[in-house]
Amino acid sequence: MKSITDTFKEKKLKLTPQRIAVYKYLKSTKEHPSAETIYRTLQPDFPTMSLATVYKALNTFVEVGLVQELNVGEGNFRYDSNVHSHPHIQCITCGKVDDIDLVSLTELNNKVSEFTDYTILSNKVYFYGICKDCKSN
Amino acid sequence: MKSITDTFKEKKLKLTPQRIAVYKYLKSTKEHPSAETIYRTLQPDFPTMSLATVYKALNTFVEVGLVQELNVGEGNFRYDSNVHSHPHIQCITCGKVDDIDLVSLTELNNKVSEFTDYTILSNKVYFYGICKDCKSN
């Protein structure tokens, strides 16, 4: 496991406490938080950090390929430190977003190529359904 | 082909000129316009219609299942009167969004079911690439 310090140096990012906190938190969670959620979660430890800084850090991470942006259709973005292409699923009842890690859909790009004039480079796949917890309630 | 009048009656929607214009326009285009684009396009014929009315009409259509909302990750929504589940593709150069009509990905839901505890109900699939026009330029 590469350290955050090394990862940042590799991408030529300055090692600021704020950036480290944002990235570390994203690495530690599977919840695909929004900028607002990240901001609120880090608030206790970084009471002076502003929401704008969170957004700037996230956009920088996306640019250098350390983080991917999700849009499940809520009207805001969520962030995932797993940049490997993988589908996501959202519970339409509680709203949580999970990874579907064991399925890779990159081969879909080739399959669909026959049906379009585009050169396909990537995809984003979202499933919607009802999670285990919500089914039992 | 069912008339818009009949379609609206079936869904118990009042037949207002504004709603008819919005839905008719959506039916006539393959461009997956945003609310703003719809508003601007209808402006000449409906100069008094407000943007809020466009949004309210669209949200009503989505609720009754006459229109689907897309979010390719631009920070706004686009609308599609083809409610049949089908993937979309966006050109990362010019930004246009096309349908991929000949491919249905509903069987994906079953395939992915094995890898999750969710009951999967639907999916949204977006491809990204370079369109024919942009490739030749």
Place this chain on the structure above:
DNA sequence: ATACCTGCAAAGGTTTTGCACATAC
């Protein structure tokens, strides 16, 4: 030393809301 990052406040863009008036049924 300097280039870059942060924090703040303000602005920008998209979508929603409240309410008075208008209109479809």
Place this chain on the structure above:
DNA sequence: GTATGTGCAAAACCTTTGCAGGTAT
């Protein structure tokens, strides 16, 4: 006649931006 829709302006969100001061290298 009544319930619903429209138009307007204001508000609510989410995200970006400009800038002065601060910090990592």
